[in-house]
Amino acid sequence: MSFADLGLSAPILAAVSEQGYETPSPIQAQAIPAVIAGKDVMAAAQTGTGKTAGFTLPLLERLSKGQLTKSNQVRALILTPTRELAAQVGESVSLYSKGLPLRSSVVFGGVKINPQIARLKHGCDILVATPGRLLDLYQQGAVRFNHLEILVLDEADRMLDMGFIHDIRKILAVLPAKRQNLMFSATFSDEIRKLAKGIAHQPVEVSVAPANSTAQTVKQWISPVDKNRKSALLSHLIKSESWHQVLVFTRTKHGANKLTKVLEKNGISAAAIHGNKSQGARTKALAAFKSGEISTLVATDIAARGLDIDQLPQVVNFELPNVPEDYVHRIGRTGRAGASGQAVSLVSADETKQLNDIERLIQNKLERHTVAGFEPTNDLGSSSPSRPQKPRRSRPQGEHKDGQRSGENARGHKPAGKNRRHADKASGEGKPASRDKLSANHSSSGNTSRQSENKPKRSFSANKQTSPWGNR
Numbered sequence: 435m436s437f438a439d440l441g442l443s444a445p446i447l448a449a450v451s452e453q454g455y456e457t458p459s460p461i462q463a464q465a466i467p468a469v470i471a472g473k474d475v476m477a478a479a480q481t482g483t484g485k486t487a488g489f490t491l492p493l494l495e496r497l498s499k500g501q502l503t504k505s506n507q508v509r510a511l512i513l514t515p516t517r518e519l520a521a522q523v524g525e526s527v528s529l530y531s532k533g534l535p536l537r538s539s540v541v542f543g544g545v546k547i548n549p550q551i552a553r554l555k556h557g558c559d560i561l562v563a564t565p566g567r568l569l570d571l572y573q574q575g576a577v578r579f580n581h582l583e584i585l586v587l588d589e590a591d592r593m594l595d596m597g598f599i600h601d602i603r604k605i606l607a608v609l610p611a612k613r614q615n616l617m618f619s620a621t622f623s624d625e626i627r628k629l630a631k632g633i634a635h636q637p638v639e640v641s642v643a644p645a646n647s648t649a650q651t652v653k654q655w656i657s658p659v660d661k662n663r664k665s666a667l668l669s670h671l672i673k674s675e676s677w678h679q680v681l682v683f684t685r686t687k688h689g690a691n692k693l694t695k696v697l698e699k700n701g702i703s704a705a706a707i708h709g710n711k712s713q714g715a716r717t718k719a720l721a722a723f724k725s726g727e728i729s730t731l732v733a734t735d736i737a738a739r740g741l742d743i744d745q746l747p748q749v750v751n752f753e754l755p756n757v758p759e760d761y762v763h764r765i766g767r768t769g770r771a772g773a774s775g776q777a778v779s780l781v782s783a784d785e786t787k788q789l790n791d792i793e794r795l796i797q798n799k800l801e802r803h804t805v806a807g808f809e810p811t812n813d814l815g816s817s818s819p820s821r822p823q824k825p826r827r828s829r830p831q832g833e834h835k836d837g838q839r840s841g842e843n844a845r846g847h848k849p850a851g852k853n854r855r856h857a858d859k860a861s862g863e864g865k866p867a868s869r870d871k872l873s874a875n876h877s878s879s880g881n882t883s884r885q886s887e888n889k890p891k892r893s894f895s896a897n898k899q900t901s902p903w904g905n906r
């Protein structure tokens with residue numbers, strides 16, 4: 435199977451080959467023809483298996499056949515839960531649409547709105563957005579959806595959970611009823627799956643692995659440890675194992691700041707990224723991490739979804755997430771595109787319940803390795819992954835993960851224009867990061883990227899045993 439067999443035209447095939455992709459991943463092989471055929475698609479596939487190209491390539495194929503955009507209008511809307519992810523997806527859209535006469539743009543909160551309004555004036559064929567800022571732009575008349583053809587919910591389960599559903603409903607209400615709906619994620623709870631089906635029209639369900647499964651390329655283990663020894667253990671591991679690039683997840687923003695300070699005190703170069711940081715600080719931290727300027731990025735779940743950090747070798751859960759699906763997404767920042775990676779969770783006795791929930795969700799008992807000198811005084815107890823899965827705990831209504839409120843709540847239900855400062859924060863997590871390049875106000879049609887230069891061929895066959903790309 436090659437990309438040419440999937441019904442993509444020459445300019446798109448050229449862009450794909452410039453990226454070094456030789457073979458479509460299983461999710462791409464299944465989703466691309468269905469999207470090109472105009473069907474609604476709900477797609478589930480493990481983290482790092484190329485879902486972005488799975489919806490972007492056929493979307494471009496369809497748009498390239500129709501009429502180009504008109505002023506303030508959008509033909510395809512891609513919604514993402516974080517600003518960083520919006521930027522990254524925007525970058526992919528630019529790369530893949532290089533040879534096409536299509537305009538694309540990215541909008542998210544936390545940066546000035548006026549340049550975004552100016553860019554939208556001429557309309558865009560593809561708009562990548564976070565929900566809060568999109569609503570503000572809509573309410574200010576900067577963007578119109580009369581000609582919208584395609585809606586994509588990237589990280590669909592996250593977009594449809596309690597924190598985002600109000601904004602999504604408002605957006606859906608202003609879109610034409612007749613449109614193509616695409617929803618992609620690595621995880622779908624039954625509850626969210628039902629909700630998604632209500633939005634899509636007889637969707638084709640594409641799934642290439644058991645529901646909610648982790649990428650096979652990630653070696654996972656847990657280290658039982660007492661809560662008050664976690665930062666010492668993390669510092670010890672980073673130094674003794676010579677981890678040069680580690681993404682560490684904490685449960686709270688305060689916890690991320692505190693841990694960053696401890697690591698720095700222990701001589702480890704670290705920065706924190708979370709929703710209370712300015713967009714500038716977020717962008718800087720992620721860029722410094724990607725370039726190797728700092729070895730450790732301490733993040734809340736703001737960084738759990740979708741971020742594609744090239745060859746990231748190591749993820750650490752300093753604390754386990756409350757929602758078990760978030761574990762799957764967090765550890766999926768490593769072991770992407772067939773590369774191997776390692777994910778370690780530091781688990782204290784008070785987290786036994788979260789651990790049980792995670793092991794049930796992924797149907798796998800995680801290996802325990804106690805590090806010498808860090809033996810816990812309190813036992814973890816044992817879990818049984820095979821018991822039936824409990825209903826998923828939803829996040830509190832109106833709360834985005836990472837303490838962010840929905841656009842509506844953040845604006846205190848006032849029209850956006852009257853409370854712009856808050857509205858800017860609304861979609862919360864917002865600012866971009868592409869794989870190698872961060873661009874705060876990325877807007878483009880056919881821009882260039884360092885990624886495309888001298889791209890090595892990326893093939894699935896090299897790692898057939900473990901790679902999700904090669905398991906067909």
Ligand SMILES: Nc1ncnc2c1ncn2[C@@H]1O[C@H](COP(=O)(O)OP(=O)(O)OP(=O)(O)O)[C@@H](O)[C@H]1O
Nearest residue numbers: 455457458459481482483484485486740742771892
């Ligand atoms: N056909 C392909 N061949 C080789 N590499 C690919 C191919 N398609 C995508 N990639 C690369 O694989 C990586 C992961 O892709 P992507 O970010 O789309 O994963 P994803 O499935 O959306 O993951 P997540 O669930 O974490 O969002 C990217 O670096 C992308 O460039």
